[in-house]
Amino acid sequence: MIAGLHIAALRSSTRARLVGLVDTDPARAAAASLANGGVRATTDLAEALAWPGVDGAIVCTPNGSHGAIAMAVAAAGKHLMIEKPLATSTAEATAVVDAFRERGLVLATAHTHRVYDYSMAVKAALDSGQVGEPQVIRATLLGGWIWGDWNAWVLDPARSGGHQLHNGVHLLDLVTWWMGATPDSVYARGRRQTATELPIYDYLEMVLRFPGDRVAVCEMSRAHRPSTTGHRDVLVIGTEGTVALPWDAEPSLVFGEQGVTALPPVSGSAFTRQLDAWLDGTPVAGGAEGLAAVAMAEAAEQSMASGQPVELTS
Template sequence: MNDSRALGVAIVGVGGIAASHMAALRAMSIARLVCVQDMDRARAGAVANEQGCAVEDQLADVLARDDVDAVIVCTPNLTHQSIGTAVLESGRHLLMEKPLAMTVEAAQQLAALAAERGLTLAVGHSHRFSAQSRAVHDVVASGEIGAPRFARIVMNGGWIWPGWQAWVLDPAVSGGHSLHNGVHLTDLAAWWMGEQPDTVFARGQAVTSRALDIADYLVIELGFPSGASAVCEVSRGERPRKASYLEFTVVGTEGVVTRNWDADGIRAWQEEGLSMWAPDGSAGDVFVAELESFAASARGESAVVPPVADAVDAVRVAAAAEESLHTGRLVRREGAR
């Protein structure tokens, strides 16, 4: 698509993260929400009424619409391959919420299909679009701190899932914490280092309850072909529930860049815990930037972010982390870029 009309977007799956995409679309002029679809017809209808868009019963109905140019998929990870395949085969551009797929093979198949059809395939590694993540990347890429040798990324927060029945807590559906949340951190580490890791070692704990089938606290250690390394720490078991902490550090041969808080200057201790906001209140701008990038790529105006190869590698690293988590062993990846 390269005409001047707004990109017509459908959202499949209206729970959780879909709300952030909808808010971003409301703030944009180059893309608009035309319809939603969800297995829960009542929930989809309520969302459609709120958003002032159409609602469809089935994915096939969405893909039969002439006004749908692109689809954002916000469904459980297990469904990504089948839904993504249907979207791409219909000739629509695709923004898949991370991860791209549950397995490396499925991710590669989606990437190949998008390339074959000449379609934009973006993956929602939204942290690439935050001002602070881009600032760290720009400093490292400029050479100001020399060659990057070590990175530490910490994203710790409280419980965000709705209950014990949440699909994220079932590794057969989510792929585990490495795949569902850990990909944010490992993707940033590889992006900042400028290379993909060739060794992965992971350790985790079920902090909230021993009954959990996933590790809601996870540390992933990455080794890179250059000899550099990274430590990625991600938790969803903090107390109080609304606690949030974000820390970035990259050590180079000539200096260090670090970010200790994700919202320096605006912090509030409330009854529920510590709350933080960006100084300009622009937290939602991450999704606006992500969708603007996606729309521009769909129009043929810019390259997709992140590159599809990086999104596939993010799945590969996460799969290695889950393997390490369950075997207790370091996993070596041959041929890392």
């Protein structure tokens, strides 16, 4: 599904084109090729990276494969946009970031929520100075079950890294971006809401503390009923005012000394914005941001295991 969104962005671009596709399943690779005008398709990544006309790769594979694939792309001298998370451990993510930096290649981590309309509106309000310095952020994304049956790779901690790394990084990355700072600590709690037999938590609460005793509270769920549930709620309290996005269908509102105003809407395709930024060499979220998100998710996992806040090292 995510690959389809990236391909659609490429299809609409006048600056880049789809050269070919790689899938470990030959039948699926052939079907994807047919659906995209008969472009080349293979099960061999090394073969694809050697095709003429290939300058970069977009990777949309299970999380546990990200590190090895990223290193192969770097070794081939190609630019990379990789779906979040950058890797499933900080050690692996650090190695990827170093490999791309040493070769002068552009590395983008697809933290696409940064270029969704709602998050860009919140960031614009913060950058304008209307609310002053953010002190408290609350970000909530509540959704229903989307993972198919119990064999889904996302439910395997070894392949996905768990919910805090697979979906939780969306909010961890966003609140850090909005705060404009790196948190000092992470405290997290998780619940197996759908069933006690789940090997991962499908409901998370994560609290990040930032310098100056500022705080962000993140709530992420894939356990709500009905399965079609989709709810987003954002509140940013600053030294000069407040930004509130109380529901998906409502505009972002700014509460300040001059009264309540609605932020101007932001429109356009998030995946197109993300692609254009990568092509410009200035990704929306680069390797450093991808690494930071992995480190926060790893700390959240440790906190859930210990029941205590986990300090982040700079």
